[in-house]
Amino acid sequence: MEHLADVDEVRTRLAVLTENVRTEVMVFAPGGAQTEANMAASRPLNERLLGRGVTMRTIYLDSVRNNPASEAHAKWLTELGGQVRTVAVLPLRMTIVDRTTAVLPVNSEDSGQGAVALNGQGTLTALCTLFETVWENARPLGQAPRRDEGELDHQEAATLRLLAEGHTDEGIAKRLGVSHRTARRIATVLMERLGARSRFEAGVRAVQRGWLPPDA
Numbered sequence: 335m336e337h338l339a340d341v342d343e344v345r346t347r348l349a350v351l352t353e354n355v356r357t358e359v360m361v362f363a364p365g366g367a368q369t370e371a372n373m374a375a376s377r378p379l380n381e382r383l384l385g386r387g388v389t390m391r392t393i394y395l396d397s398v399r400n401n402p403a404s405e406a407h408a409k410w411l412t413e414l415g416g417q418v419r420t421v422a423v424l425p426l427r428m429t430i431v432d433r434t435t436a437v438l439p440v441n442s443e444d445s446g447q448g449a450v451a452l453n454g455q456g457t458l459t460a461l462c463t464l465f466e467t468v469w470e471n472a473r474p475l476g477q478a479p480r481r482d483e484g485e486l487d488h489q490e491a492a493t494l495r496l497l498a499e500g501h502t503d504e505g506i507a508k509r510l511g512v513s514h515r516t517a518r519r520i521a522t523v524l525m526e527r528l529g530a531r532s533r534f535e536a537g538v539r540a541v542q543r544g545w546l547p548p549d550a
Contacts, residue, residue, distance in 0.1 A: 335450050335451070335452055335453075335454075336450065336451040337440075337448065337450055338437070338448045338449045338450065338451060339448045340448050341448070344437065344448060344449045347437065347449075347451055348429060348437055349379075351429075351431045351435060351437070351451075352379055352383065352429075352431065353379070355383060355388055355431050355432055356388075356432055357388060357389060357432055358388065358389040358390075358391075358430075358431075358432055358433065359383065359388060359390045359391070359429065359430070359431055359432075360392075360428075360429070360430040360462070360465045361390075361391070361392045361393065361429050361430075362393055362424045362425070362426060362428040362429075362465070362468070363392055363393065363394050363395075363424075363427065364395055364423075364424040364426070364509075364511060365395070365427070365511055368394075368398070368401075368403070368404045368407060373403070373404070373407045380411060380414065380416065381414065384411075384414045384416055385414075389417075390411070390415075390416040390417065391416075391417045391418075391419075391465075391469060392408075392411065392416065392417070392418050392419075393419050393421060393424065393465075393469060393472050394408060394418065394419075394420045395420060395421065395422065395423070395424060395511035396420045396421060396422050396473070396488055396489050397489075397510055397511040397512045398420060398511070399420060399475075408475050409475065412475060417474075418474070418475040419469060419472035419473055419474050420472060420473055420475065421468060421472045421473070422488040422489045422491065422493075423492045423496075423510060424468070425464070425468075426438060426439065427442065428461065428465070430458070430461060430462060430465060433458060433462050434453055434458060435451055435452070435458075436452045436453075436457070436458060436461045437449050437450070437452075438450055438461075443508075473488070486524075486545060489520065490520060490523075490524060491545070492509070492510065493510065493517070493521060493524060495546065496509060497521060497524070497533050497536060497537065498537045498540070498546055503517045503518045503521060504517075506520075506521065521533075524536060524540075528543070
């Protein structure tokens with residue numbers, strides 16, 4: 335395990351890893367909409383890697399679909415040969431290179447605390463399995479959401495789980511990569527659909543409807 339003390343060290347280590355990648359890069363990219371600066375900075379490297387035939391798979395949050403610049407960047411990646419999918423919530427920020435090294439934040443709530451680079455075989459096997467599991471359940475960019483009438487979309491289902499776990503609107507907003515106002519709106523709509531007057535009652539009714547498992 336290699337400790338990377340701050341953001342600059344993390345960026346430097348990732349730059350070295352990705353410049354020397356041979357076959358594959360897998361990325362969890364939480365945080366919602368990407369900044370223009372970050373997207374611009376990543377384009378030359380992405381072009382070089384994809385031009386060399388490196389497989390790039392990236393999973394963003396569903397919320398990037400509501401940000402034109404982030405969605406355009408993701409579409410640009412797919413046009414170059416990258417693969418992009420989205421999910422409502424990601425467990426952490428992670429980059430895996432050639433299935434041999436993974437870079438993870440020390441504190442997922444504060445990237446300023448640095449990261450660790452891991453290369454133990456057992457650890458990498460577990461992290462790659464986590465990525466593949468999330469990838470299989472993620473929605474390809476460009477694919478419209480599908481749900482039956484009366485059912486929840488992925489973002490609503492994730493919000494309901496987070497509510498049941500006791501997260502605040504602020505915490506839910508951060509996990510979904512949306513604004514505080516949007517998180518509150520989703521929670522309010524869910525409570526109205528459930529006919530609940532409190533979040534506790536919403537959890538009970540969600541279990542009764544089968545929207546949450548009984549032990550949620």
